[in-house]
Amino acid sequence: MTYEGDFRPHRVAVLALDGLLPFELGIPHRIFGRPRDARRRHLYEVYTCSVRPPGRVDTDADFTLHVPHGPQALATADTVIIPASYELGPVYEEGRLTDELAVALSHVRPGTRLASICTGSYVLAAAGYLDGRPATTHWADAERFQRMFPKVEVDANVLFIDDGDVLTSAGVAAGIDLCLHMVRRDFGTAVANEVARITVVPPHRDGGQAQYVQRPVPDPQLATTATARAWALGRLHEPIQLRDMAAQEAMSVRTFTRRFREEAGISPGQWLTQQRVERARQLLESTGLSMDQVARESGFSTAQSMRRHLQTALGVTPTTYRRTFRSHTGPDRPGRSGTPR
Structure with missing residues (x-):
């Protein structure tokens, strides 16, 4: 590709391994292939690499892929993403890399952002990238x-973990959440939300993957907590008590709390904090409201309270967040999605 002046898109290399899942391979291409700047230039360049010279890669489906790039192309990437694969015996059985995979990863430049989708985390762990770091994988x-x-500090209750230059996601579709998060981190909420709209997925999912772990299912004839959540989302700027949410479903506080955790994987209080942090992020990016006003509009009692919660969730202060994302650039910001705090 040829680009004007100093403009260069962020290069995303997707490492296609034999036995890969086509759905997961397609996630980075779909999410990173959509963002454009005001001049309609692609903000990312996405390309697929193999651990071998260009050629055939088997999938877990009834078709194969022709991958146009060999492992040397990993050296030009700003981000390398590893989807799951079902044919990596030494990695899954012994926790060690195959020789050709080790050689391929040796092409990755120091400082390159690394990410895995689902059990692609095994590859990162076997390569030593996750030692002493938080990570997740399929529950x-x-x-x-x-x-x-x-x-590795494994957290099985989150959709993804952002540890700065290394990111991991939970199973399968959580790769969408992770890729949208990286777009949000790179170019801001507005760009990520537009990609989510085009892809027809929520820009941010509530809770973690604990909600998908098999457990006794509530009687489908009983009310869910969806009405209470919708009610709360329309009143984030107001004080919201647990008993008020339970009343929306005509449940006792105890029953409501249990049912909410079954559905969302986190407590009502944790969910409310997540929604208020997200609301504060949107206001910081899109308005010139003062910190006190943003705190009030997002439901935090004071600017100090908002600062504390954003620092915990995003790793930066509200002032730093606004300065970063109103200019549509962004440093690494560690964080987790769906983590009970």
Whole structure:
């Protein structure tokens, strides 16, 4: 591709491994292939690499892929994403890289952002990138993953974890959440939200992957907590008590709290904090309101309270966040999605 002046899109390399899941391979291409700037230039360049010279890569479906780039192309990437694969015996059984995978990863430049989708985290862990760091993977693999890689701080209750230059996601569709988060981190909420709208997915999902773990399912004839959540979202700027939310569903506080956790994977209080943080982010990016006004509009009692919650959730202060994202650029900001705090 040829670009004008100093403009260069962020280069995203997707590493296609034999036995890969086509759905997960397609997620980065779909999400990163959409963002454009005001001049309609693509903000990302996405390309697919193999651990071997260009050619055939098998999938877990009834078709194969022709991958146009070999491992050397990883050296030009700003971000490398590793989707899950079902044919990496040494990685999944012994926790070590295959020789060709180790050689391929040696092309990755220091400082390159690394990300995994689902059990692609095994590759990052086997390569040592996750030692001493928080990470997640598909909930069904979390216990085994922790046993195999004891140096990794595994959190099985989140949709993704952003640890700065290394990011991991939970199973399958959580890769969409992770990629949208990276777009949001790189170019701001407005760009990420537009991609989400085009892709027909929510820009931010509530809760973590604990809500998808198999457990006794509530009687479908019983009310859910959806009405209470919608009611609360329209009143984030007001004080909201747990009993008020429970009343929307005509439930006792105890029943409502249990049902809410079953559905969302987190408590009502944790969910409210998440929504208020998201509302504060939107206001900081899109308005010139003072910090006190943003705090009031998003439901925090004071600017100091808002500062504390944003610092915990995003790793930066409200002032730093506004300065970063009103200019549509962004540093690494560690954080987790769906983490009970």
